[in-house]
Amino acid sequence: MFTISLKRILQGALVIVCVTFISFMLLRIIPGDPARTMAPNATEEQLQEIRNQMGVNETKLVQFQKYISDLFDGNLGYSYFNNDSVSHLIIKSIPKTMLLVINSLVFSLAAGILLGVIAAMNSKSALDDIISGFAILMQSTPNYFLATILIMIFGVKLKMFPVMGYKGYSSTILPSLMIALPITAAVIKNIRSSLMEGYGQDFIKAAHARGIHSYRVLTRYGLRSALISLLNLIGNQMAVLVGGIFVAEWIFSYPGLGLETLNALFRRDYLMTQGAILVISSFFIIVTMIIDLSYTYLDPRLRKS
């Protein structure tokens, strides 16, 4: 178990380094001059000076070397467009994005497990059809379209929640819902199918035969074995989550890390984009890694390989 963990952590670190290098190089091949974007009316000499200040005049490898050595000092560089250090900007926007992450994960797990259990317990009934239908409908709706519908219903018609910017906790509800609904659908389908699969197996039949109360069979036997595949599913859904954050923050103008990244990218604010991509990818890779390791730990069959 220890060697597997160590190997996995080293692999993760390697991937993070590669992602940093590739995004660094790609960002600098994109056409567009950051100095020009910042000062559209400046003369050529002034532009040169700005470029010198930003350090974009040196060769790309020198820039990368400097970037990495700064990185080890915990310095992500300086965003000239925001007049602030990149790390400060990122730290400032992370809590708002984490709110969305926590909200949507809690919602999708709670609603997904509940509805999945109900569907599996009433399989082949109308209730099951409704829940499964809802799940497939949610998975088929483009998330930005879902956002539009949510804005129309809860924002414009009912005026229940704010739809733009960040005005307290209520602003997180609609974006979180937009991120959560497709994940909820995936959780419902996963729980339903693994419970139905489990209920055909002998250990569940044996538990029933021993006269154990069906609620206890569900929680102690059925759900427990369903959790491993659920964990795997959450790992796979991380991509949906990260993509959803970008879309939600963009559509709702929600001031989180996703919106900062997109704005920085469109402004050719290299260091800001670079820092944000580094943080987001690392988060993504680390969470996936933890999930990977924990189901290796939970499922003894996987430990050997």
Added chain:
Amino acid sequence: MKKSVKYICENKVFSIGIFIVSISVFIAIFAPWIVPYNPADAVPKIRMLHPFRDASHILGADYLGRDMLSRIIYGIRISLLISVASVLLSMAVGGIIGLLCGLNYPGPFDTVLMRITDIQIGFPFIVVAIIALSLVEATIPSVIIVLSLATWPAYARNVRSSTMSQKETDYVAAARIMGAKNGRIAFRYIGRNLLPTILPTVSLDIAGTMISESLLSYINLGLNPPIISLGNIMADGASYISTEWWLTGVPGVVILLIVLGFNFIGDNLQRKVDPLLNK
């Protein structure tokens, strides 16, 4: 053949999926012959015509007075073309890489390529798409390639792991004894046996890619006018969302229906392939 027709008839959801997908494929192929008007023709008189008001423009007209039905028909053509092509591309690339990795395991080729898929998966797709589409102009081929960046690693991994288990089976050993070379074993024997396990994913991926394509257009990164895709039509209407919701709503529902069709098919195939779910 008879058996599959029977299966389709017995399975309501599956047949609805087949029905939706065949209609949209039909529309996509014959778009130039079935559009009532030229989708680029702007008639100022019918600007912002609401749907179902005028029998000659059943879905209304947009802010320039272009017939919505004609635009949606062309949008289906482009969106479907892009998503199907991109999934086929990533299936081909990912599949071949997966096969080679599986046969090579535990060799250096396999290690390197699997780390590349790790890196690709470690990049959030939307970031990759934005960077890539800032590098190259958004044309139909470039959007197809960018979209396939999101799906190929999954094919490579699935095919690799199935190849690794298939490699040890008796039929492969038998083929080897008969003197089949590695390439023949990979494509004629293992590859052919992997197809059924990949097919459900293909259908689900076409659905997902269709959503991604329209998303890229919606945030103004995808195809630009005069090319019409369903996402473009929605992006056009987005500025009028608070008063004229149907400008985005109608193409949105069309995307939803087509994606639903592909998801129905994919889900059912998955159940069919995985016998444990069948009970």
